[in-house]
Amino acid sequence: MLRALIVDDERLARQAMRRLLAAHPTIEIVGEAETLDEAIAAIERTEPQLVFLDIELGNRGDGFDLLAKLERPPLIVFVTAYAEYAVDAFTVNAVDYLLKPVLPERLAESLVRVEQHMIRIVAASGQKVQGMIALRTPKQTVLTAPSEIAALRADGDFTHVFVADHPTVMILRTLGHFESLLPSPPFLRLGRSLIINRDRLRKIEAPSRAGARIVLQGIKAPFELGRAAAARLRELVSPDEV
Incomplete structure (x- = not known):
C-alpha cells in the first residue's frame, strides 16, 4: 500500500x-x-x-x-x-x-x-526508501511496505518473500540480508530459514512439543514449524498477543 x-x-x-x-x-x-x-x-x-x-x-x-x-x-x-x-x-x-x-x-x-x-x-539508493521495499526479480519489481510482508523463508542463496495477498516473490538475496533490512520487532527470526511478521500472526496451533503450525494474515497456507522454531516462537510471543 x-x-x-x-x-x-x-x-x-x-x-x-x-x-x-x-x-x-x-x-x-x-x-x-x-x-x-x-x-x-x-x-x-x-x-x-x-x-x-x-x-x-x-x-x-x-x-x-x-x-x-x-x-x-x-x-x-x-x-x-x-x-x-x-x-x-x-x-x-x-x-x-x-x-x-x-x-x-x-x-x-x-x-x-x-x-x-x-x-x-x-x-x-538501496533496497529501502520512504517506507517501501523493492523486491526485484529478473522479470518484475514489486514495491511493498514492510507491513505487507508476512514471512520470509530461506532457500540457499535465495529468499521466498511472502507478501500478503500477493504471489510469493523469490529474490536472489539471503535471509540475513532481509533480517538486517526489516525492523525487529515486528519481524522475528525463528531459526536459520524463517522470519515472520508478528503483527500478521493470527493463530498458533501447537498440539505437541514436536512443532507447531501458524497462520499469518494475508497468506492462505499455514506455516509448519519444527521443534526449535516452535520453541523460539513461544519465547518471543506471549499467548495474549495472538
Missing part, C-alpha cells in the same frame, strides 16, 4: 480525488489538508509517501511554499486548475502535474509514473 495525503483548499476537490483513488486499492489515503499549516501538520503526523498537492492553498501560502518548508518532502503529484505552473512544478521535482478536472485514465497513468519513480529511487 502507498500512503497518500490529499492537500487542496476546496472540499469538493478533495472529495473528487478520494472517489478517483477509490478505484486503486494500492493507495491508502491517510488524511486530508486544506491549508498550508494543516498540510505541514498532516505530513508530520501521517508520514505519507505521496501527496496530491493543489497549488492554491489560501492566503497563507501555496503548494510551492509547502515544499520549501519540508526538509524531506514526499513524492508530489500536483493537482491544479492552472496549467501555467507546470514548468515550476517539475523544477521542484514533482512526479506529475494533473489538471482539474482529473480524468480517471490520467490518474491511472500518474500512479504508474509514481511507481516507476519509486523504483528508480530504490535502485539508486
Whole structure:
C-alpha cells in the first residue's frame, strides 16, 4: 500500500480525488489538508509517501511554499486548475502535474509514473526508501511496505518473500540480508530459514512439543514449524498477543 495525503483548499476537490483513488486499492489515503499549516501538520503526523498537492492553498501560502518548508518532502503529484505552473512544478521535482478536472485514465497513468519513480529511487539508493521495499526479480519489481510482508523463508542463496495477498516473490538475496533490512520487532527470526511478521500472526496451533503450525494474515497456507522454531516462537510471543 502507498500512503497518500490529499492537500487542496476546496472540499469538493478533495472529495473528487478520494472517489478517483477509490478505484486503486494500492493507495491508502491517510488524511486530508486544506491549508498550508494543516498540510505541514498532516505530513508530520501521517508520514505519507505521496501527496496530491493543489497549488492554491489560501492566503497563507501555496503548494510551492509547502515544499520549501519540508526538509524531506514526499513524492508530489500536483493537482491544479492552472496549467501555467507546470514548468515550476517539475523544477521542484514533482512526479506529475494533473489538471482539474482529473480524468480517471490520467490518474491511472500518474500512479504508474509514481511507481516507476519509486523504483528508480530504490535502485539508486538501496533496497529501502520512504517506507517501501523493492523486491526485484529478473522479470518484475514489486514495491511493498514492510507491513505487507508476512514471512520470509530461506532457500540457499535465495529468499521466498511472502507478501500478503500477493504471489510469493523469490529474490536472489539471503535471509540475513532481509533480517538486517526489516525492523525487529515486528519481524522475528525463528531459526536459520524463517522470519515472520508478528503483527500478521493470527493463530498458533501447537498440539505437541514436536512443532507447531501458524497462520499469518494475508497468506492462505499455514506455516509448519519444527521443534526449535516452535520453541523460539513461544519465547518471543506471549499467548495474549495472538
